[in-house]
Amino acid sequence: MIFEYAPAPESRDVVDIRPSYGLFINGEFVDGSGTPFKTVNPASEETLAEVASATEADVDRAVQAARKAFGVWSALPGSERAKYLFRIARIIQERARELAVLESLDNGKPIKESRDVDLPLVAAHFFYYAGWADKLAYAGYGTTPLGVAGQVIPWNFPLLMLAWKIAPALACGNTVVLKPAETTPLTALLFAEICQQADLPPGVVNIVTGAGETGAAVVGHPDVDKVAFTGSTEVGRLIAKSVAGTNKKVTLELGGKAANIVFDDAAIDQAVEGIVTGIFFNQGHVCCAGSRLLVQESVAEELLSSLKRRLSTLRLGDPLDKNTDIGAINSAAQLAKIRELSDTGEAEGADRWSPACSLPDKGFWFPPTVFTGVSQSHRIAREEIFGPVLSVLTFRTPAEAVEKANNTPYGLSAGVWTEKASRMLWTASKLRAGVVWSNTFNKFDPTSPFGGYKESGYGREGGRHGLEAYLKEIS
Amino acid sequence: MVSIPTASSNASLRASLHGLPGVDRVGADARAAGLGTRSIKTTAKRQAIDMAISMVDLTTLEGADTRGKVRAMCAKAVHPDPTDPTVPRVAAVCVYPDLVAEARDVVGSSGVKVASVATAFPSGRSSLEVKVADTAMAVAAGADEIDMVIDRGAFLSGDYLKVFEEIQAIKEACGEAHLKVILETGELATYDNVRRASWLAMMAGGDFIKTSTGKVQPAATLPVTLVMLEAVRDFRDREGRMVGVKPAGGIRTTKDAIKMLVLVNETAGPDWLDPDWFRLGASSVLNDLLMQRQKLTTGRYAGPDYFTLD
Numbered sequence: 001m002i003f004e005y006a007p008a009p010e011s012r013d014v015v016d017i018r019p020s021y022g023l024f025i026n027g028e029f030v031d032g033s034g035t036p037f038k039t040v041n042p043a044s045e046e047t048l049a050e051v052a053s054a055t056e057a058d059v060d061r062a063v064q065a066a067r068k069a070f071g072v073w074s075a076l077p078g079s080e081r082a083k084y085l086f087r088i089a090r091i092i093q094e095r096a097r098e099l100a101v102l103e104s105l106d107n108g109k110p111i112k113e114s115r116d117v118d119l120p121l122v123a124a125h126f127f128y129y130a131g132w133a134d135k136l137a138y139a140g141y142g143t144t145p146l147g148v149a150g151q152v153i154p155w156n157f158p159l160l161m162l163a164w165k166i167a168p169a170l171a172c173g174n175t176v177v178l179k180p181a182e183t184t185p186l187t188a189l190l191f192a193e194i195c196q197q198a199d200l201p202p203g204v205v206n207i208v209t210g211a212g213e214t215g216a217a218v219v220g221h222p223d224v225d226k227v228a229f230t231g232s233t234e235v236g237r238l239i240a241k242s243v244a245g246t247n248k249k250v251t252l253e254l255g256g257k258a259a260n261i262v263f264d265d266a267a268i269d270q271a272v273e274g275i276v277t278g279i280f281f282n283q284g285h286v287c288c289a290g291s292r293l294l295v296q297e298s299v300a301e302e303l304l305s306s307l308k309r310r311l312s313t314l315r316l317g318d319p320l321d322k323n324t325d326i327g328a329i330n331s332a333a334q335l336a337k338i339r340e341l342s343d344t345g346e347a348e349g350a351d352r353w354s355p356a357c358s359l360p361d362k363g364f365w366f367p368p369t370v371f372t373g374v375s376q377s378h379r380i381a382r383e384e385i386f387g388p389v390l391s392v393l394t395f396r397t398p399a400e401a402v403e404k405a406n407n408t409p410y411g412l413s414a415g416v417w418t419e420k421a422s423r424m425l426w427t428a429s430k431l432r433a434g435v436v437w438s439n440t441f442n443k444f445d446p447t448s449p450f451g452g453y454k455e456s457g458y459g460r461e462g463g464r465h466g467l468e469a470y471l472k473e474i475s
Numbered sequence: 476m477v478s479i480p481t482a483s484s485n486a487s488l489r490a491s492l493h494g495l496p497g498v499d500r501v502g503a504d505a506r507a508a509g510l511g512t513r514s515i516k517t518t519a520k521r522q523a524i525d526m527a528i529s530m531v532d533l534t535t536l537e538g539a540d541t542r543g544k545v546r547a548m549c550a551k552a553v554h555p556d557p558t559d560p561t562v563p564r565v566a567a568v569c570v571y572p573d574l575v576a577e578a579r580d581v582v583g584s585s586g587v588k589v590a591s592v593a594t595a596f597p598s599g600r601s602s603l604e605v606k607v608a609d610t611a612m613a614v615a616a617g618a619d620e621i622d623m624v625i626d627r628g629a630f631l632s633g634d635y636l637k638v639f640e641e642i643q644a645i646k647e648a649c650g651e652a653h654l655k656v657i658l659e660t661g662e663l664a665t666y667d668n669v670r671r672a673s674w675l676a677m678m679a680g681g682d683f684i685k686t687s688t689g690k691v692q693p694a695a696t697l698p699v700t701l702v703m704l705e706a707v708r709d710f711r712d713r714e715g716r717m718v719g720v721k722p723a724g725g726i727r728t729t730k731d732a733i734k735m736l737v738l739v740n741e742t743a744g745p746d747w748l749d750p751d752w753f754r755l756g757a758s759s760v761l762n763d764l765l766m767q768r769q770k771l772t773t774g775r776y777a778g779p780d781y782f783t784l785d
Contacts (some may be wrong), residue, residue, distance in 0.1 A: 001735065001749055003519070003745060004523065006515075006516050006517045006519040007516075008514035008516045008519070259486040267499040267502065268496040269502075269503070269506075269705050270503060270506070273502055273505070273506050293762055313741045439502065
């Protein structure tokens with residue numbers, strides 16, 4: 001019997017999008033001096049709002065406000081700073097539905113994910129670092145904040161990346177100037193309202209919207225003490241160059257091309273789920289996505305047929321539908337990049353497969369795609385696609401699996417699937433990746449540090465380790 | 476991967492069953508919970524409710540069961556809602572062997588099947604002779620389906636051959652009747668065991684695999700049902716034979732029932748969305764399904780007094 005799920009859209013009414021937004025500087029919304037830009041819903045290409053663009057002068061105002069607030073904020077006892085962070089965390093929980101809907105509208109990710117993954121993690125991150133604020137003396141990194149943190153975040157997890165940046169910075173006594181991504185500024189601006197609602201002292205959090213130049217101005221501002229960036233390796237390099245020879249402390253969380261290694265004794269059904277979560281979660285717009293599946297040859301055929309059957313059940317479409325598994329690609333530019341690399345895969349001789357799935361007429365969409373017969377020398381095995389595209393490679397022995405997994409300029413994450421504990425530990429200890437997931441993938445928790453090896457960046461975010469980036473080294 | 480063994484020994488059965496891929500508990504729980512968040516509304520809900528009603532095995536398995544109680548339940552099975560003839564009948568009624576004739580008499584030719592538990596239900600602690608006789612008695616009284624229990628003690632002690640041969644013997648005693656094999660997953664402790672017991676039951680000739688007796692907690696949880704649905708899916712892939720699944724026990728609300736249907740739809744696939752291949756062993760769920768159905772039609776909830784208690 002065919003069981004067709006009727007549309008089950010989450011209501012848009014919970015969120016009130018203003019026609020235009022200013023910059024959030026010194027506790028209030030002000031006009032930007034640059035030419036405002038539009039942010040669109042990638043699922044429909046409809047304009048959601050017009051957003052101010054911050055020039056160098058605007059960024060300077062924001063940094064000055066942050067500098068001024070630093071005196072007040074850093075002088076507060078940790079327990080007082082914690083109160084603000086707890087308050088912010090609670091308001092986020094109270095307004096979770098509103099934030100989730102706004103995130104899905106602006107980003108294109110399924111409401112299921114913004115509701116069940118992003119928002120709970122965002123709140124958890126603030127709760128977690130609120131708890132550290134009065135216990136810094138026990139963390140082992142000193143208790144002296146750095147000053148003003150300039151933070152630039154990507155569009156794939158707009159609010160979650162904001163939480164990863166702002167929560168530890170504030171807990172340690174720093175103030176921040178944060179630039180959200182050009183295509184997803186709205187939840188950061190709603191977060192600014194939440195800061196007002198929480199009576200956060202003016203200037204502790206400043207949000208400056210804009211494109212690359214705004215980000216460059218934040219990073220390059222001479223009065224910024226700390227730069228935190230999440231985004232592409234390409235931009236990460238520019239930032240590393242621009243801060244070289246300055247006194248700025250830097251953390252970079254960049255790209256990845258993670259291996260998801262499935263041994264022949266793996267729990268196959270759960271491994272299939274892990275592969276799906278690894279690369280199709282958030283349309284593959286995940287820096288630690290398991291974009292390279294390394295499967296042992298002896299089970300490759302069986303695993304791939306299970307995987308393909310499972311992919312045929314994925315539901316692509318309206319991000320606000322509660323049953324949608326795959327939402328929209330965030331922007332036309334990203335879609336073009338995914339298409340270009342996928343076409344390269346075909347041209348290089350890999351076999352391309354997608355389940356039968358119709359794409360909506362409007363908006364930016366790309367079907368879940370699997371490439372088999374991929375070799376290490378193919379571009380789709382080397383370069384980060386940042387889309388719902390999986391490259392499948394095979395291996396014969398554990399040593400070969402590790403060799404292939406490590407044979408990449410990146411090193412952000414990896415997954416290992418085996419029911420054998422000794423093989424799990426052996427493999428994990430050989431992998432050069434910041435996170436190794438054991439019989440799971442894309443699991444996040446505020447208590448767990450996250451960060452990369454090699455071209456995936458440096459520094460750790462999350463957990464006790466995440467405090468180090470926002471405190472002065474003990475000399 | 477697994478081929479039907481000759482079942483000549485425990486060793487060969489063990490090799491087959493332990494050669495099945497493992498089940499990672501965390502992952503299976505997460506998958507079941509994820510499917511549990513599907514939002515089934517409006518037309519889909521209407522379809523799901525009717526599908527669920529038509530799959531119910533309306534059950535009474537109490538020491539206090541009487542002829543009157545069974546007759547009342549059977550009447551309800553045929554006409555779940557006396558005020559609305561568009562409500563489908565349920566799939567079957569499920570009773571103890573001594574009440575099969577009574578049930579048979581009431582359901583008649585309505586199409587509602589009569590299922591009987593047998594084999595020293597619910598513990599299964601008796602000799603094979605008694606179990607076979609129990610089965611034969613129910614079949615002779617007119618049972619269309621037999622719900623047997625496996626010997627969990629034998630299974631847990633690794634005596635797979637004993638379980639296998641018992642199922643074969645009961646299947647033979649069933650004759651034309653369909654055989655549902657109750658694994659009593661609440662006593663099997665691990666999902667690995669659930670998968671192995673599912674395969675053992677299928678290899679021995681079971682027509683259906685069923686989670687529980689309803690006498691042991693936990694009964695039909697979503698992840699256990701998920702693991703069993705994966706088993707029947709894989710079994711058909713490899714052996715070409717379709718086996719049905721029946722979660723039983725603990726399914727009380729329309730929401731519970733719909734989650735089960737979503738699980739079927741996205742795990743074993745739409746082929747199993749049919750009363751011939753999927754059943755819900757339950758009793759109290761029926762009134763909730765009727766209440767939700769009426770609410771979809773009229774837009775209002777009627778009070779509990781508008782649904783019959785049997």
